[in-house]
Amino acid sequence: MHNPPRGLSLSDPRVRAWLFQILTIVFVVGLGWYLFHNTQTNLQHRGITSGFDFLERSAGFGIAQHLIPYTESDSYARVFVIGLLNTLLVTFIGIILATLLGFIIGVARLSPNWMINKLATVYVETFRNIPPLLQILFWYFAVFLTLPGPRGSININDTFFISNRGLNMPGASLAEGFWPFAVAVLLAIVAVVAMVRWANRRFEATGEPFHKFWAAVGLLLLIPGLSVLLFGNPLSWELPELKGFNFAGGWVLIPELLALTLALTIYTAAFIAEIVRSGIRSVSHGQTEAARSLGLREGPTLRKVIIPQAMRVIIPPLTSQYLNLAKNSSLAAGIGYPEMVSLFAGTVLNQTGQAIEVIAITMSVYLAISISISLLMNWYNKRIALIER
C-alpha cells in the first residue's frame, strides 16, 4: 500500500471536492453577473430608464382602498406601502378566518353525526377542487356585484348598509375618554396575566382548577367598563349616510376586499380542514382511552390530550397553506382589489415602464412575507414539539 501523493492532485477526493465547489460558485456568480451586466447594457442601449429614482416621483392616480392617508401627489414609494398593507390585510384576515373555519370543518368531518360529517365532506370536496381565481370571480361578480345599489341597500338598523359598494358601517374616531380607556385595557391585560400565573401556580400546588377563562373575561369587561363610566366614551361613532352617489362618513369594506377574503378563506379552509382531520387521526385511539380512564370528559380530552398532540402533525402542512393564501392574494388583480400585484406590478409598472425594478421589488415582497410566515410557524412548531426526556 502506498501513501496518497502529497500536494494538489485531482486523484485526491478532498481536492476534487473543493475544486468542484469553487467551480460551482464561480459559475453561479458568473451567471448572475452576466445577467445583471447584460440587462444593464440592454436597458441603457434601448434608452429605458433604470434605477429606483422613480419611487420618489409623484404617482398621480387614485387608489380605492388605502390604510394610510394618501393623495394623488404622494410618491410611488407610498403607493408601494399601500399595496403592501393591502396584501398584508387580506393575508392576515384570511389566515385567521381560514384557520377558524378549517378547524371547525376538520373536526366536523370526524363527527359521528352523519349529517354534519357529510356536509363537511361536501364542503371540502367542493371548494378544494375549484380553482381559487374562479371562486374569487364568483364571489365578486356573481354575489357582491349583484347586490342592490346604495339607494336600495340592505339596511340593518340604520347603522350597517350592505350594497354593491360594499359594507358600510359606523366609523370611529378618538374621543375624550380614549386615553383613560387605553390605560384601563392595559391594566386589565396585566391583571389577567397575573391572575393566570396565580391560577397555574395554585393548580400545580393543589390540583384545584380555576375558571381562568371566565375570570379573564370578567376582568377585561370590568376595568375598561369602569373607565368608560368615569371618563366617558373612548370613541365617537359616525354613521354612514347616503349622500349623492354613495354613502359618506363611517367606514366601508369594499366588495373587492370582501370577495377576495371570503374566497381565499373558503378555499384555504378546505385544505386546512383536511390537515386538521389527518392531524387528529394521527393521535392513536389509546390516548383517548387513557384520558377517559383518567376521568377526563369529552371536551377536556379533545383540548388537553388530542389537540396538543395533533398540533405537531398539523403545524408543518398548515404553514404551507398560510403561504399559499398569502401568494393567492395576488389573484386579486382580477377583481381590481388594489394589492401588491395589481397596484404595484400593474399600475406602477405601467406608468413608469420600469418592469425589471418593479417585478424585482414585488417578488422580494412575496419572498419576505412568505419567509416571515415560515419563521413564525417554525418557531411555534419548535415550541409545541415533543420534548423528549
Add this chain to the structure above:
Amino acid sequence: MKMLKSTLAVMTAAAALGLSSFAQAGATLDAVQKKGFVQCGVSDGLPGFSVPDAKGTIVGIDADVCRAVAAAVFGDATKVKFSQLNAKERFTALQSGEVDVLSRNTTWTSSRDAGMGLVFAGVTYYDGIGFLVNKKLGVSSAKELDGATICIQAGTTTELNVSDYFRANGLKYTPITFDTSDESAKSLESGRCDVLTSDKSQLYAQRSKLASPTDYVVLPETISKEPLGPVVRKGDEEWFSIVRWTLFAMLNAEEAGVTSKNVEAEAKSTKNPDVARMLGADGEYGKDLKLPKDWVVQIVKQVGNYGEVFEKNLGKSTPLQIDRGLNALWNNGGIQYAPPVR
C-alpha cells in the same frame, strides 16, 4: 386565467430584456424580412380599433395600420401576425421584442416617448377622455360627478388624467381599476361604478357591447388630449421611418384622392407630379425607406387610404358611428396632416 397569463407575459418579457441582444438600427426590418411577417401588438378587443371578427380575423383601424406596414414591406397585407395585449402587457411586449410594432390605441406622452425605450411613429386617431354614465343617475355634466365611483382600466393614462381632472375641479372620487375593458364594463353594468371612463372612442365601442346601450350616455366633456398611435422600439430609425411613413402615405393618399379603387389606374396614368412621386411612377422614394418602389400603391390597394380605413372601421356605416371630427384632414376641418413624399 387571463391574470396568470399577463403576469407570466410581463415576467418573461422582463427576463427576455435580460437575455436578449442589442437592438440595432435596421435590425427590425432585417428580422421582419427574415421571418416573413410583421408581428403586431393590438388590444385585447376594442371594436373599431382591433377586435376579432366572427372568423377570428383581427379587424379595426389599429390592425389596418399593421396591415399597411406589411403591405409596404412585403407587398402583401396578409403577412402580419397579431398579438392581443392588455394595457399592462403592451409596453413590455414591445420593449422585449415580442412584437415589432405596437398599434394598440396607445396615448403618446413624453414619458412613454423618452423614458421607456419607445418612440411613437405618428397619430392614428386623435382622442380624449370622456365619461360614460347610466341615464338613471340624471347627470348631464362631468362637474356633477363629485363623490362618484369610477371604473378605469389599469395601466392607462386615463388613471392619471381622471385624477388630474377631479383634483383640478376640487371633486372627490373612488377609482376601481380593472385589468381588462370587459371587466370594467361588467362592473358599470352591475352598478359597482357610477361612471366608466376611458378614451371617448372606446366609450362608444364599450357602450355598443353593453346589454342595453341606450340606457347609457357619454357626457359632453372631453377632459384630456389622447393622441393614439403606433409605437416602435427606440434605436431603430429605419423601422421607425417605415411605420411613420406608412401612416403618412395613407393620409397623403386620402388628400390626393387616391383610393383602393383608383390607385392602380392613377399609378399608371396620373398627371399630378405629387401623386406620381408618391405612387412610385416618378423617382425612387421607396428606396430611401428600404421599401419597394410601389409601396404606397400596395398600401392603398390592399388596405385603403386613411379615410377609407376610418370609414370602414369607425365611420357611419359601422355600429360606432364616430364623426371624423379632429381626425378629418387638415384641409377639411380636422388636424390630420402628413408631410409630403418627395
